[in-house]
Amino acid sequence: MELHKLTAHELIPKLETKEISAEDILQALYSRIKSIDSKVNAYVRRQNDSSFRDSPQETGTVPITIKDNICTQGLNTECCSKILGGFKPPYDATVIKKLKAAGLSIFNFKANMDEFAFGSSTENSFFGTTHNPWDLERVPGGSSGGSAACVAADEAIWALGSDTGGSIRQPASFCGVVGLKPTYGRVSRYGLIAFASSLDQIGPITKDVRDNAMLLNIISGYDALDSTSINTAVQDYTKSLTNDVKGLKIGVPKEYFVEGMDKEVEGALQEAINKLKSLGAEVKEVSLPHSKYAVPVYYIIATAEASSNLARFDGVQYGFRAQQTQNLIDMYKKTRGQGFGDEAKRRIILGTFVLSHGYYDAYYLRALKVRTLIKQDFDKVFKDFDCIIAPTAPTPAFKIGEKVSDPLKMYLSDIYTISVNLAGIPAISLPCGFTKAGLPIGMQIMSKPFAEEMIYRVAYTYEQNTDWHKSKPKI
């Protein structure tokens, strides 16, 4: 039996009846990784770690793969950056504590990502690009590209990613897996190395919707260590997997179906909408008039917050320090100049600029105001609709190197995912078709704050009535 190909909900009953052991699952994963990860590069290979070895791992039940920006005690967590080289967190993130308490084993290799989650293609990793398992010449999306690729390629059972502007949903879409960005405040951010604190959320990346709901059950909930986590009751999300969308009102934003969208993506979305209609949902066009301002607002707010959050990387407390420096300021400047990659420098400098004296009102304050308008657009629609359906990304996975020299073009690949973070609402991406060339296409389902059960209900119903999630990449 090829255990690495199974979902957690398929493995757990086998563990319970002792048909298999946790060690069997680990061995299946190690052997899969050894045979294909030299091509995919979904996992981080650190110095002195050129080949994957079966290093002893505490066995729990089902192993889970963690993105390299979530703190795991004693296990390297470097945000795929040179500047955090060698960092072994002295504590576990709250989500890791919760996973361990639920009996899961934390996989001892971390998932590749864009440095500090800055990117949409995983090309900005200090440890090299991750390749899309469906077409190795293409990107897996990003920034959680390693997490999505390892789940898609059966190098992991399930994984955690983080999503600041689409970093779970866009790679889930490019790799043909299921990824959820929970409502802001649903999951504790304690121990997630901060990028943009008003936007970041940790979320599950899985092979199907049931696993996704099971994983959200484990990681959700109030945490006194994250003062932005919200003290509301956590549902049992598996109860919303009901295969029924009769009478639900679904909105389709007209602003999302404009030029620039790939024809095959548009076609797949249209078919998915028809499928939901045939299952009894009521689908109508809606308007989110400020959608076109989401990308500029995001690149002000996210970079401003990043410039402040990344001030802590100064060569004093952890990671890399430049040698041969004149004095303290010179040490800071050389450490950060040599330790950060291009995209990190670009974002820190842009963020510092929009916050600097003379530009604050024109950029940062204005962006915060337009954020209000974007949120109000969603509030209006959700008065009359249960959820919104949209493409996850305007195109399927693009070629490695295609956008890396043009940051603006790269930023626009997040055009459909960014508004969700600005409004703080939850959204999922799940497979809804393939292009003629065999690349996965993702559909996004959004709903109001803390309505994850509505999202799972619609996603599960669609999944149960289609076969897209059963396809596997040939690698």
Add this chain to the structure above:
Amino acid sequence: MAIDKKTVEYVAHLARIELQDKELEKLSSQLHDILGFIDKLSELDTKDVLPTSHILPINNVLRNDQPGQSLTPAKALENAPSSEGNFFTVPKVIE
């Protein structure tokens, strides 16, 4: 809004990042393009709109003033590139 090399150099200094000449050149032109794109926001009238800095209605989260667990000095220094005794060490600050 145009951004020139001199401004980028100044902002990089504020951000404590040393840039090589080639980087400075490339960044200036890229930031110029990005800011041009961002300027799209100025077409909106935002005079009477309230800013959103946080998406959920929470404020002033307080906790009880009780001693809890914290890292030992040895644990806190474990990841430091340079330390001595119970201290982080840095290059000379005062000449």
